[in-house]
Amino acid sequence: MKKRMLAAIMAMTMVVGMLATGCGGSNKETSDGGDIEITVATRYSNDNPDENYYREKVEEFNALDNGITVKMDNIATESDYLDKVRTSFANGDTPNVFLEYGGSRCLDYLESDALVDLKPYLEENDNEWYDTFYDNLWNQCEYEGYDGVYAVPFKTYMIVMYYNKDLFTEAGLEPPTTIDEMLSACEVFKSKGILPFQTGEKDTYRFGHFNNNLIIKTLGVDAVDDLASRNLAYDSDEMIGTYQVMADMVEKGYFGDNILDTDSATENEMFKSGKAAMKWDGSWFIANDLYGTDFYDHVGVVAFPYGDESCKTYAQGGSSDMFFVSKLDKSEEEIEASVEFLKFITSPDYYQGLDEVAQTIVPVKFEKSDKSPENPLLDEVIAIQSEVTDMRTDVQNYDSESHMLDTVRSSLQGLAMGDSAETCGKNIVDRMEEYSAQ
Amino acid sequence: MKRKTGRVFAYIFAAFWMIMTIFPLFITILCSLKDNAGITLGMLSLPKKLMWSNYTQAFESAHIIQAVGNSLFFAMASTVLTIIIGMLAAYVLSRKKFKLRGFIYTVFLVGVMVPIHCTIIPISTLATSVNGKNTSWFLILVYTAFALPQAIFLFTGYLNGVSKELDDAARIDGCGELSLLFRVLIPVCVPIISTEAILAFIAGYGELIFGMIIMSDQDKYTVARAMLTFTGGYKVSLGPIFACIIVAVIPMIVIYLIFHEKVQDGMLTGAIKG
Amino acid sequence: MNRKLTSKFVIPLFLTPAIILFVAFIAYPVCNTIYLSFHSWKGIYGSPVNFVGMKNYLQVLQDDAFWRSLVNSFYFMVGGFVVLMPLSFGLALLITSKLRGTKLMKTAYFMPVMLSTTAVALMWVYILNPSFGVVNQLLGFLGLESLQQDWLSTPGLNIWCVVLVNEWMYAGYNMLIFAAGLVSIPSDVYEAAELDGCTGWKKLRYISVPLSKESFKIFSVLCVTGCLKAFDLVWAMTKGGPNHSSEVPASLLYNEAFTFKFFGKSSAIGVLLLILGIVLSVLVNNLLKREED
Numbered sequence A: 001m002k003k004r005m006l007a008a009i010m011a012m013t014m015v016v017g018m019l020a021t022g023c024g025g026s027n028k029e030t031s032d033g034g035d036i037e038i039t040v041a042t043r044y045s046n047d048n049p050d051e052n053y054y055r056e057k058v059e060e061f062n063a064l065d066n067g068i069t070v071k072m073d074n075i076a077t078e079s080d081y082l083d084k085v086r087t088s089f090a091n092g093d094t095p096n097v098f099l100e101y102g103g104s105r106c107l108d109y110l111e112s113d114a115l116v117d118l119k120p121y122l123e124e125n126d127n128e129w130y131d132t133f134y135d136n137l138w139n140q141c142e143y144e145g146y147d148g149v150y151a152v153p154f155k156t157y158m159i160v161m162y163y164n165k166d167l168f169t170e171a172g173l174e175p176p177t178t179i180d181e182m183l184s185a186c187e188v189f190k191s192k193g194i195l196p197f198q199t200g201e202k203d204t205y206r207f208g209h210f211n212n213n214l215i216i217k218t219l220g221v222d223a224v225d226d227l228a229s230r231n232l233a234y235d236s237d238e239m240i241g242t243y244q245v246m247a248d249m250v251e252k253g254y255f256g257d258n259i260l261d262t263d264s265a266t267e268n269e270m271f272k273s274g275k276a277a278m279k280w281d282g283s284w285f286i287a288n289d290l291y292g293t294d295f296y297d298h299v300g301v302v303a304f305p306y307g308d309e310s311c312k313t314y315a316q317g318g319s320s321d322m323f324f325v326s327k328l329d330k331s332e333e334e335i336e337a338s339v340e341f342l343k344f345i346t347s348p349d350y351y352q353g354l355d356e357v358a359q360t361i362v363p364v365k366f367e368k369s370d371k372s373p374e375n376p377l378l379d380e381v382i383a384i385q386s387e388v389t390d391m392r393t394d395v396q397n398y399d400s401e402s403h404m405l406d407t408v409r410s411s412l413q414g415l416a417m418g419d420s421a422e423t424c425g426k427n428i429v430d431r432m433e434e435y436s437a438q
Numbered sequence B: 001m002k003r004k005t006g007r008v009f010a011y012i013f014a015a016f017w018m019i020m021t022i023f024p025l026f027i028t029i030l031c032s033l034k035d036n037a038g039i040t041l042g043m044l045s046l047p048k049k050l051m052w053s054n055y056t057q058a059f060e061s062a063h064i065i066q067a068v069g070n071s072l073f074f075a076m077a078s079t080v081l082t083i084i085i086g087m088l089a090a091y092v093l094s095r096k097k098f099k100l101r102g103f104i105y106t107v108f109l110v111g112v113m114v115p116i117h118c119t120i121i122p123i124s125t126l127a128t129s130v131n132g133k134n135t136s137w138f139l140i141l142v143y144t145a146f147a148l149p150q151a152i153f154l155f156t157g158y159l160n161g162v163s164k165e166l167d168d169a170a171r172i173d174g175c176g177e178l179s180l181l182f183r184v185l186i187p188v189c190v191p192i193i194s195t196e197a198i199l200a201f202i203a204g205y206g207e208l209i210f211g212m213i214i215m216s217d218q219d220k221y222t223v224a225r226a227m228l229t230f231t232g233g234y235k236v237s238l239g240p241i242f243a244c245i246i247v248a249v250i251p252m253i254v255i256y257l258i259f260h261e262k263v264q265d266g267m268l269t270g271a272i273k274g
Numbered sequence C: 001m002n003r004k005l006t007s008k009f010v011i012p013l014f015l016t017p018a019i020i021l022f023v024a025f026i027a028y029p030v031c032n033t034i035y036l037s038f039h040s041w042k043g044i045y046g047s048p049v050n051f052v053g054m055k056n057y058l059q060v061l062q063d064d065a066f067w068r069s070l071v072n073s074f075y076f077m078v079g080g081f082v083v084l085m086p087l088s089f090g091l092a093l094l095i096t097s098k099l100r101g102t103k104l105m106k107t108a109y110f111m112p113v114m115l116s117t118t119a120v121a122l123m124w125v126y127i128l129n130p131s132f133g134v135v136n137q138l139l140g141f142l143g144l145e146s147l148q149q150d151w152l153s154t155p156g157l158n159i160w161c162v163v164l165v166n167e168w169m170y171a172g173y174n175m176l177i178f179a180a181g182l183v184s185i186p187s188d189v190y191e192a193a194e195l196d197g198c199t200g201w202k203k204l205r206y207i208s209v210p211l212s213k214e215s216f217k218i219f220s221v222l223c224v225t226g227c228l229k230a231f232d233l234v235w236a237m238t239k240g241g242p243n244h245s246s247e248v249p250a251s252l253l254y255n256e257a258f259t260f261k262f263f264g265k266s267s268a269i270g271v272l273l274l275i276l277g278i279v280l281s282v283l284v285n286n287l288l289k290r291e292e293d
Helices: A002-026 A049-063 A078-090 A104-111 A119-127 A135-141 A165-170 A179-191 A205-219 A221-228 A237-251 A264-272 A284-290 A294-298 A332-345 A348-357 A376-387 A404-416 A421-436 B002-031 B036-040 B053-060 B064-095 B101-110 B116-129 B136-161 B165-172 B177-188 B190-205 B209-214 B223-230 B238-269 C007-037 C055-062 C064-095 C102-114 C116-127 C134-141 C157-183 C187-195 C200-211 C213-229 C232-237 C249-259 C263-292
Strands: A036-042 A068-074 A097-100 A152-164 A278-282 A299-303 A314-325 A390-392
Touching (some): A036 A078, A049 A068, A049 A332, A049 A348, A078 B116, A078 B209, A097 A332, A135 A152, A135 A314, A152 A376, A165 A299, A179 A205, A179 A237, A205 A237, A205 A264, A205 A278, A205 A314, A221 A390, A237 A404, A264 A278, A264 B036, A278 A284, A284 A376, A294 A299, A299 A376, A314 A376, A404 A421, B002 C064, B002 C157, B036 B238, B053 B238, B064 B101, B064 B136, B064 B177, B064 B190, B064 B223, B064 B238, B064 C007, B101 C007, B116 B136, B116 C007, B116 C263, B136 B190, B136 C007, B136 C157, B136 C213, B165 B177, B190 C157, B209 B223, B238 C116, B238 C157, C055 C263, C064 C102, C064 C157, C064 C213, C102 C157, C116 C157, C116 C232, C187 C200, C213 C263, C249 C263
């Protein structure tokens, strides 16, 4: 009796196994031996127009008769993706091409001589490839003390201020251009019982981005570089000033209710249901959440307000996603194939097609085709971008310590828990000391 | 009289806890038919519009059926292996006297304590060096290895409670080692074997990290990995995730019920404990 | 054939498969962790692995965050013994009893584990949300506004919320372990007891509990070690936040390695957890043994 049950389970296991592998077996590509196979790791496994387009284009690349087969390994969530990429680097079995976000988190790869310098390829044929990109993006792909270019930008972003047009009209307000205007708008909304913001600070990048903008648009882009080189301290008066703005906003309830218990998905829905008047977010918000919805027409967009006139034309932005090429245990052919693939995926053609299905700001200059739909909100963002004279991405991305992003964001989260601006600065500096004992 | 109140109390508590644990199923079903706004702004409310498209997305984008098939296969195979290997080891650890017994038992026990994140990199290295990347057998062995310490722990503990007189009687009847184990002891251990089978199956079926590190091809995705299809950088689609959970939970309930019947059967046979 | 298998062969023969798997997938990673815990490594193949002696350990032991996380996992243990143990034993009694509807009960009780951490964590996060969560609404409805809390963002309170959700989720899981022990208690023991007039609470106290001591032992060890490794639910509900207030050792270990790439320090945390796990299991075992005597 028991034996029969065991046998039954075994049989079931085998059947399921055959089904599972059978399903898979059918769509396995029949590689004709000569192809070079490269693996490309990204986070683009989502079911949205932009990432579906990416995967389609990769299939298109595979269909080309160029002797290269790309195997995709896509994992959407950041922590899981990093688990896999970091593990692959730890045991030397890396993907040929991988997505990362630059800055200090990629410095270790460079120090260990794991990355291909792409400069020679970019400069081939009189800078042919190099010139297709916007110039101001390259600073993120270069590292001090290392010659060369170690990444190509793939996606770009800029943090802007979205606002609910209806609520602003009702309140008789103009969208804010300065921090002070923003604060007084907050006061007006608050007094009318409308949430000025509803921040999803459960996701720490929310305050992180806000603070980035305060630094960039009050202290300027040089302050970002000074923070990274330790010429400006995280507990300096200037920096405490930026925390103070946020601490005051927390105290007055401008950021919304129970912000620590609100995640970014809820923040988006609150804004989209007209419950909050303003929302700072990346340019991605248009394609991800607004385009094609009824709410689209009710949204306006302006540059993130500035705190100091001299910083008016600075912005938080740059490349968000970048592609790197690994040279750990990789043959010359594989590296050539990887570059070939990158050229394909960053070509103006690629972005022209992308613009037809999912519109956002991109790192490459291209001609809009007449198939691209109207998107006035994005046009606004592009107009704002054209005014920008200098950009920095996440402030801690320029830091040489990889724990800084988390350290600063966690301490900023403390502001929402009632920490004073001074405590916030002290927390950051204390944590830095703990780590520098390393 | 007293017995009756006890019984009433038992029923009340049973019903209370049933409500406490079954409502997530209803919420999950509700959420699988809502969009993000419906979920984040009112998780418990009824959907305004039934979003059957969540299921379409689960089937078409996440290939959830295939993922369920894969996970079923990995989990079942590793469960079977865990039980066979675990029972063999537990038999020796419980019934034989030898020098290293205590040591080996303790070392196996360490297995239940290892933090999973310490093992990812070494195991991935191992996978590369034995060509185990992207292969089912390697993943099945990983799942088996991680379920094994608990299985040995549970089986040995249970066998220790089974009277040795049973062995003696069997030996007098002329049973060898194998038939003693398979004909006499395993039937007695059905309750604990079924229990461990459930636990090992659940662990393997829902596992994410190794399924993700070792497998790269989409046609070998496990359930947990397939669900990641809907969690992106700045956007999460909650509805399809819940739809995937519903699809994935059905085979699990069936298997759970089949095995737990066996635990109950143990009640009838379980007259041998000393 | 079978009869020729003498004890001498049986011992190595039966143990070998388990030992092979154990060595490859558990012992090897553990040794690797111990090795790395005395070194500093950035986690890139071929990059230098430098010997640093006890530095990683000193650093971990001097880190407030580590001690705070240990306190949090201690809360998990307290919850485990005070709430989870009686609860799961009670549920096991229910599903192995002669009450009606046990099949439905045991399906329901095990449901949270089957629905996966993702689903239940997400659900509880929304239920505990202070603005529109059910818990606060219920308290408001009962006129107990003063008891309304920011459940998951108040340091000190949030970890207890996670602990209780953990007990709620795993009650069904541990129920199975207790049930396996209960069903193996011979029915004639009960019958004999009933003849002696031993019913209800008495039966529970003099038969069910004492005869389940093996299950309690198993539970204790699994609980202690499980609490030290707790990760998934914490990560899904609070990510260790806000501002690291609900961090547990496993989430620290994870961050040090996979976010900051300090693989040495992370390994040191891993080794400390292992040692603590072994010490605590031995302690618990001895404690239970003493009670037997």
